[in-house]
Amino acid sequence: MLSLPVALAACGGGGGDDGPSRTAPVAKAGAAQTVKMGSVVTLDGGASVNGSEGGALVYAWSMTQQPPGSGAILSAADVMQPRFTADMPGHYKASLTVSDNTGASVPDTVTITATTDVPVAVIEAPGQASLGQTVILDGSGSVAPTGSTGSLQYQWTLVAPEGSQAVLNDAAAAKPSFVADKEGRYQVTLSVSHNGQASEPRQLEVNIKTTNRPPVPVAKVLTAGGAAVTPTNDEPPYRYQFERGVPVVLDASASTDPDGDKLSYRWYLFHNSPGAGYSVVGLSQPQASRQSPEQVFAGEKMTFTPDVSGDWSVQLIAFDGTTTADTSVKFKTTKPAGVPNSKPVARLLPPEAPRDIQRSSDPVWLSPVSYDVDGEALTHYFRWVETPADFTPPDLSEQHSFMSFTPTKLGKYVIELISEEAGGSKLRSDPELTELTVKDAPNRAPTAITTIKIQTVLIGDRLVFDATGSADMDGDELFYQWTLIDRPDDSKAVLQNSDKIASYVVTDKPGIYMATLVVTDSKGARSKASHVMYARGQAKSKNNPPVVAAAGQCVDGSFHNKYTVCPDFALGSEDQPIVAGVQVRLQANGVIDPDSDNLYHLWSLEQPEGNGSADAILSQSGLIKVEKPGMYTATFVTSDGMARSEPVVKHFKAVERQNFPTLLLEFNATGAKPEAAQPGSDNVRIQQALPHSHQIYTNFNAASNWNKSLFYTLTAFGGDYTVTGLGTSQSGDGTGDGKVYVDGLENGQIIRQGTSVRFALRDTNTSPNTDAEWFFEIQERPDFRFHVKNGFKPKK
Missing domain, CATH: 2.60.40.10 (Immunoglobulins)
Known part of the structure; x- marks a missing residue:
């Protein structure tokens, strides 16, 4: 520069x-x-x-x-x-x-x-992981003596903490794994050998920490009107039925915490989750109730009086000082016996809905928000009271659920609505008149959007509520009003900048902090009051950083994920580089936050000059272009907003096809059904690693009479290769009505340098519940084993 x-x-x-x-x-x-x-x-x-x-x-x-x-x-x-x-x-x-x-x-x-004149062992593995996690060890970066040919042999040992039953699943594999069943330090040692010459042992420690287990909340109705009630079902979320208008006591005392942590509770009449968004009010007729949907109740028990007949759902959130978990309790309230029937209330639009409408040749649909406190279904009757003189009003006599008209003429429209109980009483509401004005440029209500970028913070840090996404379709200036509706027990936190686009609290206690947002434009129109736009975060006193079990790269077969084999991340080594000109998927596996915090992911990429892929991917998995030969370095890290995981760094190499050093295996596929490709056809080829061990399942549809075939290509670079041990097997309920065989490849066949062999794995069985297997080895490279198993299941 x-x-x-x-x-x-x-x-x-x-x-x-x-x-x-x-x-x-x-x-x-x-x-x-x-x-x-x-x-x-x-x-x-x-x-x-x-x-x-x-x-x-x-x-x-x-x-x-x-x-x-x-x-x-x-x-x-x-x-x-x-x-x-x-x-x-x-x-x-x-x-x-x-x-x-x-x-x-x-x-x-x-x-x-x-x-190097001697083999060298290299271990890649996470320095820490969570209890119960599968820890993947990677020795595939180990190096043979410079200039030598042939494969490495691996020998791993694992020393686990006292009382652990952990063992390696394959101590002779390049990438073994173990399940961490005890907290503490696990010591792994790797020695590799080549032609009888052994490397110096290389050691690595993996520190296993206890994961905070989330609480298990249970919400029940303890009493209704002072009397005990029994749920109508046997498993949570529990359901109840009782009369409206009586005090109801909700109870969370059956909640537990697996770690024995003390729990605190919050009850909500609107359902919410960590982060931000639009809430769903847990009441079938919220417009009929005098209960504010933004009410928050604290404590193990909650008492309130449902004042409307209908379906209610109350959310319970339990907090153990680190992690939240939620459930709900549902109940149906009915009109008390002997209470006179209540007249329904007609309402065409919510109170805050705009009454100005854009002139248009498209119809406007209006669905009433009438209600009946007794919970009766309603039928609606509409009548034109006033329209512009040059407007021909449509007939509304047959519209009983909603109404529509096309606002082609400017001026005032007045509509009468009467709502009637659909039951036997046929009790009618008072008439409700709604005035609408059709304009060429009406003022439209703004939209409130809430976000919270970092959902969990440590006590003393700011929790920021953001309204940046809020908008006004007319471009009017927006005014913001944030309200703090929840904070932890004994918290004195105060909402700051409550009239700004971004508001915040300085957290002082562990627990949930929640704010709601209303926006108003410069002409007085406001966002929907009947919708609760909230932003919810939490604070805690201590934090455990996230951990990553493994991360790496694989050649992508994006048209069908069962042909993208990512778990071993084998491609990209000096021995099996990636053939340039493909998309590569960067994938992180076993990403865990011990505290169940929301995670923010980052892949960063160093690439050869001119490759042209993005330098960063903000997700756990993403695609990059690998068009230029050379070395690539991809680094994955994740953060919970307070601490980062240890970075996982993966180096991988790409070469032009003609410079591939050894035997190249590719899966042949085309379009959405890879099995439709034929040997010899010019179809999509997806590079696969050797050794190749792959299991897939094919759905069987008897009507299609479709036999299973999978197609591959082997291309020899750097020498000749001999196929040995080629064989097949089949098992299961449907064996015997067809055969399993390899088409185009024979035992003892030599694949000469510079030539390609296309072959097919065939299975002509037509009965479901059969498994087929195909396998072979390469004489010159005993580590290049090929094994594919295809399960055959009935199509659902």
Whole structure:
């Protein structure tokens, strides 16, 4: 990047002599080096050249690439000749930029290759994980002696804490795993061998921490009108039925916490979740009730009086000091016996709904919000009272659920609504007149939108409620009104900036903080009052950071996820690089927050120049383009807003197809049904790793008479390869009416360097509940095993 003076000079000035041209300094990072692993490498920028303005050169070095498992760091970044130790075999890249009075140079890069005469074990695994989590160990980055061929053999050992029953699922695999069943430190050791020569053992500790288990809330009705009531069902959420108008006591005393933590409770008449959004009021006729839907009740028991017949749902949230969990209790209230029938109330629109309508050739639909406190179903009758003189009103006599008209004429429209009980009494409401005005430019009500970017904070931190997404369709200025409707027991927190687009509280106690939002435009129209727009967060006194079990990359088969095999992240090594020109999925597995906090994910990508993929992905999984050959470094980290996980760094290599070093396996597929591809056809090919072990399930549809076939291609690079141990098997209820075989590949077949063989895995069984298996090995690479199992199930 040019410095500011250089940039201005490049643009030139007004007439006259531009003066001598200026040249930037030139960085020279030195010649490429090949060294033995363990050597101290000295970088040399002494050949760098000053720019035209001269002055002392300032050096800026950085390490841009290093092998998996390397902890190499530069001795200094601002000297001519920094040093580092090549602690792992593989490629290191260092970048140098120099600057002087003229400005800064473009970077120059040097590559250092470290070789080894012995195999080297490399372990990648999370430094910490949660109790009960499956911990994946990765030794696939281990390195054979430089220049050698053949595969590595792996030998893992695990030392678990006292009392643990944890064992490795396969101590000879490149990527074994174990289930952490006890809290404490687990020590893993890996030794790799090659042609009888063993590496030095490499050790790693994985620290297992207890996960806070969420509470288990249980909400019941204790009494209604002073009498005990029994639920109408046996499992939560419990349901009840009783008469309206009597005090109801709701009870949370049956709630438990698996960790024995003390619980606090909140009861809500509107249902909400962590974060922000539009609430669902737990009442079938909220417009009929005098109970405010924004009421919040604290304590193990809640008492209130349902004043409307109908269906109620009350939400209970339990908080253990770290994590919340919710449930609900539902009940139906009925009109008390002997109480006179109440007349329904007619209402065409909610009170806050705008009465101005845009002139249009499209119909306007109006659905009444009438109510009946006795819970009776209603039939509606509409009548025109007044319309513009040049408007021909439609007949409303047959419309009893809603009404519609097309507002083509400007002016005043008055509609009468009468609502009638559909039951035997046929009791009618008083007439309700609603005046609407059709305009060319009516003022439209604004929309309130709430967000909360960080949902959980530590006590003493700010919890910010944000209304940035709120909008007015007419472009009017908006005015905001936040109301704090909930805070923890004994909290003295006060809402700050309650009339601003972003409001906040400084948290002082652990628990839930909730605010609601109403927006009003400069002409007085307000957002829907019948909808509760809320933002909910929480504070806690201590935090456990999130953990990540594994992360990595796989070639994406986005048209059908069963052909994207991500769990082992095997592709991208020196032995099996990714063939450039594909999409690669970055995937993080086993991402857990011990406190169940909301997580914010980040993949960051370092890529070869000109590759053109995004440098960041804000999700647990995402696609990148791998179009250029070279080294890629993808780093995954997640945060709960208070602490970050340990970063998982994955290095992977891409090459042009003609430079692939060994035997290349690809799945052949096309379109939405990969099985429709045929050997020899020009179809989509998805690179697969070797060894290849894959299990899928095919749904069987007898009407289609569709037999199962899966298609692959093997292409030989770097030598010839011999197929051995080729075989098939079948088992299950439907065996015997067809056969399982490999088409296009034979036992003992030699795949010559530079040639490809397309083959199909066939299964002609037509009965459901059969399993088929196909398998073979490669003589020159015993580790290149192929095994596919296809389960055949009835289509539902």
